[in-house]
Amino acid sequence: MSLTLEQVKRIAHLARVEISDAEALTTQGHLNGIFQLIEQMQAVDTTGVEPMAHAQDVYQRLRDDAVTETDRRSAYQSVAPETEAGLYLVPKVIE
Amino acid sequence: MINKSLKELSQALAAGQISSVELSTLFLDRIERLNPTLNAFVTVDREKSLTMARAADARIAAGTAGPLTGIPIAQKDIFCAEGWTTTCGSKMLANFVSPYDATVIQKMHADAGLVSLGKTNMDEFAMGSSNETSFFGPVRNPWDTSRVPGGSSGGSAAAVAARLAPAATGTDTGGSIRQPAALCNLTGLKPTYGVVSRYGMIAFASSLDQGGPMAASAEDCALLLNTMVGFDERDSTSLDRPVEDYARDLDKPLNGLRIGLPKEFFGEGCDAEVMAAVRAAIAEYEKLGATTVEVSLPNSHLSVPAYYVIAPAEASSNLSRFDGVRYGYRAPDYGNLDDMYAKTRAQGFGAEVKRRILIGTYVLSHGYYDAYYLQAQRIRRLIANDFVEAFKSCDVIMGPTSPSTAFKLGEKAADPVQMYLSDIYTIAVNLAGLPGMSVPCGFVGGLPVGLQLIGNYFAEGQLLNVAHRYQQATDWHLRRPASVE
Numbered sequence: 092m093s094l095t096l097e098q099v100k101r102i103a104h105l106a107r108v109e110i111s112d113a114e115a116l117t118t119q120g121h122l123n124g125i126f127q128l129i130e131q132m133q134a135v136d137t138t139g140v141e142p143m144a145h146a147q148d149v150y151q152r153l154r155d156d157a158v159t160e161t162d163r164r165s166a167y168q169s170v171a172p173e174t175e176a177g178l179y180l181v182p183k184v185i186e
Numbered sequence: 187m188i189n190k191s192l193k194e195l196s197q198a199l200a201a202g203q204i205s206s207v208e209l210s211t212l213f214l215d216r217i218e219r220l221n222p223t224l225n226a227f228v229t230v231d232r233e234k235s236l237t238m239a240r241a242a243d244a245r246i247a248a249g250t251a252g253p254l255t256g257i258p259i260a261q262k263d264i265f266c267a268e269g270w271t272t273t274c275g276s277k278m279l280a281n282f283v284s285p286y287d288a289t290v291i292q293k294m295h296a297d298a299g300l301v302s303l304g305k306t307n308m309d310e311f312a313m314g315s316s317n318e319t320s321f322f323g324p325v326r327n328p329w330d331t332s333r334v335p336g337g338s339s340g341g342s343a344a345a346v347a348a349r350l351a352p353a354a355t356g357t358d359t360g361g362s363i364r365q366p367a368a369l370c371n372l373t374g375l376k377p378t379y380g381v382v383s384r385y386g387m388i389a390f391a392s393s394l395d396q397g398g399p400m401a402a403s404a405e406d407c408a409l410l411l412n413t414m415v416g417f418d419e420r421d422s423t424s425l426d427r428p429v430e431d432y433a434r435d436l437d438k439p440l441n442g443l444r445i446g447l448p449k450e451f452f453g454e455g456c457d458a459e460v461m462a463a464v465r466a467a468i469a470e471y472e473k474l475g476a477t478t479v480e481v482s483l484p485n486s487h488l489s490v491p492a493y494y495v496i497a498p499a500e501a502s503s504n505l506s507r508f509d510g511v512r513y514g515y516r517a518p519d520y521g522n523l524d525d526m527y528a529k530t531r532a533q534g535f536g537a538e539v540k541r542r543i544l545i546g547t548y549v550l551s552h553g554y555y556d557a558y559y560l561q562a563q564r565i566r567r568l569i570a571n572d573f574v575e576a577f578k579s580c581d582v583i584m585g586p587t588s589p590s591t592a593f594k595l596g597e598k599a600a601d602p603v604q605m606y607l608s609d610i611y612t613i614a615v616n617l618a619g620l621p622g623m624s625v626p627c628g629f630v631g632g633l634p635v636g637l638q639l640i641g642n643y644f645a646e647g648q649l650l651n652v653a654h655r656y657q658q659a660t661d662w663h664l665r666r667p668a669s670v671e
Binding site: 094098099102103104105106107108109110118121122124125126127128129130131132133135137140141142143144145146147149151152154163166167169170171172173179181182184 | 282283284285286378379380393394419422423425485487488490491492494495502506509510511512513514515516520521522523524525526527528529531532535540541543544545547548551557558560561562563564565566567568570601602603606617618619620
């Protein structure tokens with residue numbers, strides 16, 4: 092498998108990472124080297140093997156539907172790039 | 187004083203031979219003097235540390251101190267600590283002052299009374315094996331400052347090796363505690379997945395990430411681990427199990443211990459002199475009463491390929507939170523919202539982090555998910571099953587931690603694949619979720635070599651025992667670099 096330059100740009104777009112043409116070219120070389128390593132997996136027959144998502148067989152715990160956290164909005168928003176009246180500010184999405 | 191064990195420091199504090207303020211000052215002064223060369227710490231705040239030290243002294247005076255109250259340690263900058271800049275080695279978080287404590291930090295500060303000396307440098311978002319991907323510049327190995335300390339917990343490793351701190355925290359997703367421990371002559375332990383809370387530990391690959399101690403000896407690691415573990419309802423993968431004292435079995439004799447030697451770890455791919463040091467360590471274990479048995483981990487050669495699908499997949503998801511909205515960096519100039527995201531992430535992340543985000547995005551994308559992500563998860567199962575099979579005939583598995591000693595700065599930085607292969611012996615342990623350690627076992631050309639110990643699930647106590655008995659019989663772990671006078 093080999094990624095084309097167009098694919099690299101498409102992936103960067105999906106990941107919301109701006110990429111210049113020059114960067115895309117370097118990245119293409121690196122990614123194709125890495126995928127060459129990853130391709131070793133394809134030689135293995137894994138028919139019938141249960142995928143392992145986690146080291147331990149744990150289930151999501153349920154907790155009581157009760158308020159346990161205190162209101163720390165101002166502390167948490169103090170680290171945001173831009174806020175106003177308790178809201179996070181971003182460029183206008185809907186005209 | 188700077189070379190004393192945690193137990194000795196604890197006794198000195200309890201006996202009033204030294205106060206926590208004096209002890210912390212001693213290490214803060216060393217940091218001030220030696221950190222400009224090593225770049226092991228990215229944040230030091232003397233006043234904050236001394237405030238904690240004064241509180242610890244008050245606890246000691248009041249008789250309410252725990253075993254490690256007043257002992258200063260270094261914190262990997264992946265752990266959120268309230269009021270401390272927490273950068274994770276990234277420009278993205280260069281100005282992020284955490285509004286809350288990670289569970290590990292809370293346990294160490296509030297419960298154990300440990301004093302944090304500062305936050306240690308690391309590969310950006312823990313992605314690296316040399317500490318060269320840090321936005322704050324590389325860390326230098328105290329044994330040879332032209333060489334890397336390993337990564338991603340390279341700052342913690344260099345700090346403890348140069349005795350800028352008696353011990354440190356690290357995290358290990360694919361070898362990030364064990365490999366730098368090996369390269370810097372430290373003892374490091376990655377616990378069983380789920381033993382140490384991940385709450386407030388900035389996420390890289392959530393099914394693999396695990397925090398643990400890095401120190402001069404197994405005994406120090408056991409005492410530090412005691413302060414880090416425990417069930418945490420704020421981490422959905424935290425395991426609810428009885429609390430253990432990890433120091434309880436340190437002195438147990440090793441008679442009858444069965445050491446499994448995976449033939450895959452003793453073949454090609456490892457430096458011959460590193461291998462000789464590892465074999466000498468195993469011979470020492472035989473003198474201590476252990477026996478060896480050959481075992482096989484037939485799928486271990488697939489651990490690096492599977493890891494470089496699973497870890498980037500999880501990372502691409504975890505790091506989607508860094509979008510310039512709620513915290514961290516935001517690009518100064520942008521057009522619409524999409525453009526703000528794309529520019530923020532392009533400018534805020536370094537090259538290695540972006541590479542892994544792109545790999546992860548690709549393997550999770552429509553049409554490739556089955557061939558890559560599911561296939562990697564199936565291979566992960568095969569790798570975990572190999573260990574289950576191996577542990578039927580042995581109690582602990584041993585081999586090299588790293589295929590080479592510390593390499594030169596820049597030596598592998600240009601080729602990601604070469605860098606990835608430096609974790610060839612450590613990654614399978616994370617995929618299986620097992621506990622693993624690195625223990626100093628010799629030197630090659632003046633550079634430290636690490637012996638890797640792999641235990642069965644929840645066998646941390648046994649691993650520490652196995653490491654401790656070796657350290658009672660050898661003195662590799664007591665050697666210090668020339669910079670430590």
